[in-house]
Amino acid sequence: MEGEDGSESQQSRHPAGTLDPATQKRHAAMIDRLANLHQSRLQQSAARSASSAASPAFESVAAFLTRFDESGRAVEAEIKRCRDLSVDPASAPSLKPELEKVAASIADLDRLVAENSYFLPTYEVRSSLKAISVLKEALDAANSELLPRKKFSFRNKTSKKDPICLVKEIEEEKGPSSDKRVLAAVRDSPGFRNKEGSILIKHFRVSEEEEGDFTLSGLNCCEIYLKGRLRALFIHRLTNCRVYAGPVLGSILIEEVNDCLLMLASHQIRIHHATATDFYLQVRSRPIIEDCSAVRFAPYRLFYEGIDTELRDCGLGEETRNWANVDDFKWLRAVQSPNWSLIPDEELLGTVNVSDVKEQCEDK
Amino acid sequence: MGLLSIIRKIKKKEKEMRILMVGLDNSGKTTIVLKINGEDTSVISPTLGFNIKTIKYQKYSLNIWDVGGQKTIRSYWRNYFEQTDGLVWVVDSSDVRRLDDCRLELENLLKEERLAGASLLVFANKQDIQGALKPEDIVKVLNLDSMDKTRHWQIAGCSAYTGEGLLEGFDWLVQDIASRIYVLD
Ligand SMILES: Nc1nc2c(ncn2[C@@H]2O[C@H](COP(=O)(O)OP(=O)(O)OP(=O)(O)O)[C@@H](O)[C@H]2O)c(=O)[nH]1
Ligand SMILES: [Mg+2]
Numbered sequence: 111m112e113g114e115d116g117s118e119s120q121q122s123r124h125p126a127g128t129l130d131p132a133t134q135k136r137h138a139a140m141i142d143r144l145a146n147l148h149q150s151r152l153q154q155s156a157a158r159s160a161s162s163a164a165s166p167a168f169e170s171v172a173a174f175l176t177r178f179d180e181s182g183r184a185v186e187a188e189i190k191r192c193r194d195l196s197v198d199p200a201s202a203p204s205l206k207p208e209l210e211k212v213a214a215s216i217a218d219l220d221r222l223v224a225e226n227s228y229f230l231p232t233y234e235v236r237s238s239l240k241a242i243s244v245l246k247e248a249l250d251a252a253n254s255e256l257l258p259r260k261k262f263s264f265r266n267k268t269s270k271k272d273p274i275c276l277v278k279e280i281e282e283e284k285g286p287s288s289d290k291r292v293l294a295a296v297r298d299s300p301g302f303r304n305k306e307g308s309i310l311i312k313h314f315r316v317s318e319e320e321e322g323d324f325t326l327s328g329l330n331c332c333e334i335y336l337k338g339r340l341r342a343l344f345i346h347r348l349t350n351c352r353v354y355a356g357p358v359l360g361s362i363l364i365e366e367v368n369d370c371l372l373m374l375a376s377h378q379i380r381i382h383h384a385t386a387t388d389f390y391l392q393v394r395s396r397p398i399i400e401d402c403s404a405v406r407f408a409p410y411r412l413f414y415e416g417i418d419t420e421l422r423d424c425g426l427g428e429e430t431r432n433w434a435n436v437d438d439f440k441w442l443r444a445v446q447s448p449n450w451s452l453i454p455d456e457e458l459l460g461t462v463n464v465s466d467v468k469e470q471c472e473d474k
Numbered sequence: 475m476g477l478l479s480i481i482r483k484i485k486k487k488e489k490e491m492r493i494l495m496v497g498l499d500n501s502g503k504t505t506i507v508l509k510i511n512g513e514d515t516s517v518i519s520p521t522l523g524f525n526i527k528t529i530k531y532q533k534y535s536l537n538i539w540d541v542g543g544q545k546t547i548r549s550y551w552r553n554y555f556e557q558t559d560g561l562v563w564v565v566d567s568s569d570v571r572r573l574d575d576c577r578l579e580l581e582n583l584l585k586e587e588r589l590a591g592a593s594l595l596v597f598a599n600k601q602d603i604q605g606a607l608k609p610e611d612i613v614k615v616l617n618l619d620s621m622d623k624t625r626h627w628q629i630a631g632c633s634a635y636t637g638e639g640l641l642e643g644f645d646w647l648v649q650d651i652a653s654r655i656y657v658l659d
Contacts, residue, residue, distance in 0.1 A: 213556065220553070224526040224539075235523045239550060246553055299570060299605045322604030323568045341603050342568055360600075360635070363500050363569065380500055380520060382545070395519035400544055425516055437522065439546040 171234060174226050178238055181219055185245050188212045189252050196256045209253055216245050232437060233444040240442075301325030301344075305332055311469045314338030314356070326353065335467045339420050343376070354412055354464055357392075357424040373412050373462065375426050381405065388453060391433040392426055399450055400439040407433050408453040411461045489534045491651050492557050494592075496583065497564035498576050499543035502599040505634035506564060507540045510644060515634070520544060524554070531648055548579065555588040559651045560595065562643075565616070567598045567606035567631075573615045580616060584625070593650040594627040595643050602633040626650050 192208050195201045223230075223238045230238075301324055302310045310332055312324070316339075323342035326334060329351050336343075336355040343358045348367040353374070361378035368385045375392035384402045391397060392410035399405060410433070421427050434452060441447035495503045499520060508515045511529050521542035529536045539554050541547075563580055566572075583589065596618065598609040609631040613619060621627060628646045632639030 217556065220524075221526060224524055227523050227525070232522060239523050239553075243550065243553060299568070320604055323606075325571075327571075342600070344569065344571065346571060360603075361500055377516075378500070378518070378520065380544075394517050398520045398544070400546055437520070439522075439544050 171230060174222075174230060175234070178219070178222060178241075181215070181222065182241055182245065185212060185215050185219065186248070188215065189245075189248050192252055192256060205256055209249070209257065212249055212252075216242060216249060219245070231444065233442065236442050299323065299325055301327060302329060302332075302334060304328040306330045307332065309333045309335075311335045311467055312337070313469050314340060321359065326351075335464055337414055337417075337464065337467075339424060343374070345372070354462055356412070356414075356417060357421050357426045359424045371459075373410060375410050375412075375421060375424075377425070389433070390459065392421070392429070393432045394426065394430055396432050396435045396437050398437045398439060399447075402438070402440075403449050405450045406453045407436060407450065408458055409433050411459060413461050413463045414465045414467075491534050491536050491559045491648065491655075493536055493538045493560040493562060493647070494554055494558045494589075495538060495540045495562045495564060496551055497543055497562075497597075498566065498569075498572060498579065499545070500569065501543060501564040501566040501576075502597075502634045503540050503543065503562075503564045506562075506597065506599065506632070506640060507538055509634050509637050510640050523547070523550075531644065534648055534652065536644075536648070551583070552586070555586055558589055558592045559655065560647045561589060561592040562595045562597060562647065564597045564599050565612055566600050567608075567612060568600050568603040570607065573607075573612075577616045584621065591654075593647055593654070594621075594625055595647040596627065596629045597639075597643055598629060598631045599634055601631045601639065602635050626654075 188208070189212055192205060192212065195208065196205055219242050223235065223242065227235050300322060302312070303325065304327070307330070310329075312335070314321075314324075314337065316322075321339060321341040323344065324336065324340055325344045325346070326348060327344070327346040329348045331350045332348075332352075334351060334353045334355075336353070338356050340356070340358045342360045343355065343362045345353070345362065345364040346366060348370050350369045351367075352370065353372045355372075355374050358374070358376035360376070361380065362374055362376045363380050363382075364372070364384060365382045366384070367381075367387050370384075370387045371390070372387065373390040377394045379389075379391060379393050379397040381389070381397065381399045382401055384399065384405050386404045388406045388408065389397070390408045390410050390412075397407070409429070409431075418427070436447075436450050438447035438449055441449060495507065497503055504518050504521055504525065505515050507525070507527050508518065511527055521540065521544075524539055524541040527536075527538045527540070529538060541551055541554055561583070563583070565576055569576075584594070596612065596616070598607065598612040600606050601608075607615070609629045613629050618627065618629065628643070628650070630639055630643035630646065632643055634640065
């Protein structure tokens with residue numbers, strides 16, 4: 111590697127003398143550019159290795175795991191050494207700096223995972239974090255057993271109030287006026303709330319600057335149609351509902367839905383506490399589920415006049431196939447989560463055409 | 475050379491600040507970090523573990539830890555408390571329903587002894603959304619005025635979507651930390 115550094119050695123490898131002057135010139139210019147590029151790469155990689163030698167990007171799961179294991183074992187050994195050290199009173203003064211070094215090593219393990227997490231599978235990230243967590247607990251335990259008790263800081267004393275008292279105080283200090291304002295704000299935010307057996311239709315026809323959020327909450331046995339673009343959508347406590355919605359520029363947050371069908375398009379979709387629900391999605395990043403069971407996924411199949419343009423304007427025009435790349439935050443293992451599945455072809459809905467659905471038939 | 479000896483060679487650089495970004499999931503932490511770093515924000519997944527970014531800001535080097543806020547992984551937050559100079563609490567100002575959750579999580583965080591000295595910047599994010607609560611409202615709902623008087627804190631309305639307010643917020647945070655830590659130069 112070192113031998114390739116200089117531009118001279120590169121130039122000498124080219125038989126430049128046999129070419130016409132114009133070609134020679136272009137050739138020289140190209141070699142110059144390459145040399146510059148090479149030089150800047152070298153500088154970059156030197157800078158990189160100086161600033162993050164502790165966490166090189168391995169880009170290979172096996173190499174990462176080997177390094178992670180080695181480092182993790184080294185930390186364990188260090189903690190053990192500190193414990194051995196503490197037996198001898200003469201080495202007591204060196205104990206604190208030693209333990210601090212262990213803390214630094216653990217912090218670097220954190221960094222190692224963080225900087226490699228972009229290519230690591232979910233499972234490896236989670237299990238590495240778990241391992242680090244265990245090491246931190248071991249260090250905490252060693253700290254509190256081996257070091258003389260730290261003096262409490264002034265601030266700590268003032269905050270050592272009975273937590274129950276603290277909560278009470280906060281509630282009292284919250285004047286009724288502030289409460290009302292917040293509640294008013296809750297009511298004001300646009301949405302369909304607390305309905306049963308209704309058909310709910312909303313068409314957003316606003317300019318980009320006026321885009322807002324919308325909430326669906328406390329709905330039972332309803333059919334909901336949202337046409338047009340939105341910036342954020344909140345869905346909360348739906349039972350036995352069907353929701354067909356146009357593109358959402360930001361994110362959709364879904365909590366506590368059950369026995370529903372949701373057809374949604376958005377940059378991000380987060381699903382918490384859902385059961386027995388089918389999701390037909392178009393989504394730019396990976397959808398995530400947390401505390402869900404029997405949820406199923408399929409691609410978005412909604413149509414109304416203008417939806418293609420709306421999708422494109424929201425950056426949702428391309429099929430990413432991310433509807434099938436669900437991350438389950440409650441499933442630590444590398445094997446498929448039992449909480450979700452894909453909807454089998456024979457059960458898939460065809461395109462749902464909602465062109466004829468108009469706002470005036472609300473609450474039919 | 476073993477990893478540990480390599481690690482020890484990397485001394486904490488001068489003028490480095492460690493910033494911890496936390497808040498409920500979906501509040502916009504990752505978007506904020508990428509935006510101030512001038513990176514593409516069009517495809518961001520919910521954060522599964524955490525991301526670290528080192529950003530040059532004025533004459534300081536900010537070491538920003540952006541930790542995922544999904545419920546399952548909030549218990550990992552405490553792994554990142556050590557040596558935090560600045561705490562950024564990000565709020566989705568349009569997610570009114572979860573503001574209670576948001577307040578409780580923040581209260582828990584501020585009880586943490588290891589974060590006692592950290593400056594606190596609260597970002598009332600997503601101000602671009604019609605109907606989002608204003609920063610003044612967020613102060614009330616989160617009860618920020620009744621915080622421990624020794625805490626340095628600031629609220630800043632922002633939109634990670636448009637970028638508005640982000641620099642003002644970080645300016646305050648960096649100045650506040652600098653005035654405490656690098657007061658001698
Ligand atoms: N309208 C609007 N949307 C935003 C803003 N900031 C973030 N978002 C959207 O909110 C969603 C969540 O953003 P993230 O940055 O992933 O949130 P996070 O806090 O990192 O979430 P976790 O990693 O799960 O903790 C994304 O879809 C963003 O596009 C904003 O200022 N305005
Ligand atoms: Mg994130």
